[in-house]
Amino acid sequence: MSRLVVVSNRTADPRKPAAGGLAVAVRESLQQTGGLWFGWSGRVEHEAVTDPAGQGQLHFQSAGEVTLATLDLSQEDHDAYYLGYANGVLWPVFHYRLDLANFDTRFAAGYRRVNRLFAQKLLPLLKPEDLIWVHDYHLIPLAAELRALGCGNRMGFFLHIPMPPRLIMAAIPEHEWLMRSLFAYDLVGFQSETDVTHFSHYIEAEAQAEQLSPERFRAFNRTLRVGAYPIGIDVDDFLRLTQAKEGRETFLRMREEYARRRLLLGVDRLDYSKGLPQRVQAFRALLERYPENRNSATLIQIASPSREDVGAYGDLRRQMDSLCGAINGDYGELDWMPVRYIHRNVARRRLPGLYRASRVALVTPLRDGMNLVAKEFIAAQDPADPGMLVLSRFAGAAEQLKEALLVNPYDTQGTAEAIQRALTMPVEERIKRHEALLSRIRKLDVHWWCSSFLQALKHVEQDVTG
Known part of the structure; x- marks a missing residue:
């Protein structure tokens, strides 16, 4: 059985009753496979704590059969990646509020920098057969950064927030780079069919994507499977x-x-x-x-x-x-x-x-x-x-x-x-x-959501040409 590696902005001990919806959703799969959950620790260092290579240090914690690996962020990275780009650009735009977005180029640079840092720190922890599941708007380019470092694992991405219509998405100065980054994944999941429609319209109009089947698209020299996987509750x-x-x-x-x-x-x-x-x-x-x-x-x-x-x-x-x-x-x-x-x-x-x-x-x-x-x-x-x-x-x-x-x-x-x-x-x-x-x-509870996405990821036909 392949080990599940979950990557999200924040991690949580999946054994605790107060754990959030994502922890409840992936708990069973992580425990069954002795999985790894990787993300930001939630701590901000006013003076960056770095290892000899100049990158943030990892912290490890055992949660039953699950390993939690977390990374501190410097104040500069936190402000640019989390406050600036994730919540100052992507959150308002993906919720159709262009008037509240701040398109400062320094934020985009910090967002790329932290995703690259995540990839650099995660890669040595991976095994060849690991199944990697990346979550939400904070980490859209993570797969592209991992691929650039030589990672060939199956990787899926799930967007928990809405996917905006094409012209709203195109208002982001880096929109083409963001959507190109999604094609580094093997499977991208959305909450609703409306979100899938918005994404397909975008890539067909902006990237001249070829639709190979109802769920498969080819663009940027890669093939991607997409689908709606509405999350549920237990x-x-x-x-x-x-x-x-x-x-x-x-x-x-x-x-x-x-x-x-x-x-x-x-x-x-x-x-x-x-x-x-x-x-x-x-x-x-x-x-x-x-x-x-x-x-x-x-x-x-x-x-x-x-x-x-x-x-x-x-x-x-x-x-x-x-x-x-x-x-x-x-x-x-x-x-x-x-x-x-x-x-x-x-x-x-x-x-x-x-x-x-x-x-x-x-x-x-x-x-x-x-x-x-x-x-x-x-x-x-x-x-x-x-x-x-x-x-x-x-x-x-x-x-x-x-x-x-x-x-x-x-x-x-x-x-x-x-x-x-x-x-x-x-x-x-x-x-x-x-x-x-x-x-x-x-019928469509949180266990259905987790198992249906992971089954689709396990059986997706990987594109090794990109």
């Missing part, structure tokens, strides 16, 4: 969280505290891609157009802190403070606050109880690669009296979760109408929709 594991002590306690407390109210819930990072101001405005429209919801419906909006040292995020926080305060001032009563806005992290083990206590979940990003909150909400519901999901059509999850109420988050009046429909939907219809949604997220 449904049974999330159900266990729902029934665990903290989940039950949260559910019972919320049900008692809001016995006379109907809860609407949003759970997001404070990020401009999540459509939070539009969501609050839609809730205000709900109270204006459907006054029966006044003193009855309460929106709990959790917005976890995110990159608050970046100007756009500070502006968003001030906007949310203002919008929520205005609604509470205009509509609040002595015994009713329309919006409870929580700008801090809420323990993950308590979220299932909060999901289960809510009548409606509002998952309305302006653009999102997938959005697993939508799937977690479905998994946490009482099958006999499930809550309803209001979902943005611009989330990758919308391709799978068609029984949700799909909305255009830019249309605040239309979103308000969908929320009203969700609040008044008969239980029979809610049950029917929930059964279909739950069946689909069970």
Whole structure:
């Protein structure tokens, strides 16, 4: 069995319950193969710590059968690669926000430099039969750097965020180099068929790629396979969280505290891609157009802190403070606050109880690669009296979760109408929709995602001519 090597911007101990979605997804495959997980340590050295060759030193840690190999970054590299290019260029552009991108050429140089450093430090750790799986926008050129050093391993790449349309992608000064870099992989996976379409349109128009089959393209003297592999959740594991002590306690407390109210819930990072101001405005429209919801419906909006040292995020926080305060001032009563806005992290083990206590979940990003909150909400519901999901059509999850109420988050009046429909939907219809949604997220769960991608990578026909 080939060893799995996972490469991502950050690593995590896959044995820990608090590990993120990627750790849960790749845990089984890493443990079965005695795998290696390589990435940035999260530490920034104000004075670069280097080995005699002048490159960053590696740190190793055992996590059961898995080896974690991490690398510190200098302040200069962190600022250029992570803050500057990954989150100052790629994140806004891939989420269609050209107005927020900073195309400073120093950032692109730092991004290339750190990807080259990753390749140089990873290569000596590789075995000839290793299967390499690289994750997300931070590391697009890693395979090209590894190939330049002579690496012939099978390599796959998965983009967790959206793939933008061709003309938006072409706004990045280095767009041709970025897309050429993807052809150094053997397989590239996206969250949705829409993302695959955007990528194929780009390479056909900008790189004159030849389509060899529905999933195979040839450009830049290499052949690449692409496909949609929508990431899922571990449904049974999330159900266990729902029934665990903290989940039950949260559910019972919320049900008692809001016995006379109907809860609407949003759970997001404070990020401009999540459509939070539009969501609050839609809730205000709900109270204006459907006054029966006044003193009855309460929106709990959790917005976890995110990159608050970046100007756009500070502006968003001030906007949310203002919008929520205005609604509470205009509509609040002595015994009713329309919006409870929580700008801090809420323990993950308590979220299932909060999901289960809510009548409606509002998952309305302006653009999102997938959005697993939508799937977690479905998994946490009482099958006999499930809550309803209001979902943005611009989330990758919308391709799978068609029984949700799909909305255009830019249309605040239309979103308000969908929320009203969700609040008044008969239980029979809610049950029917929930059964279909739950069946689909069970079938296409996180284990399906991991195994289907890795099986495709193992069997892809490698191009050895490039």
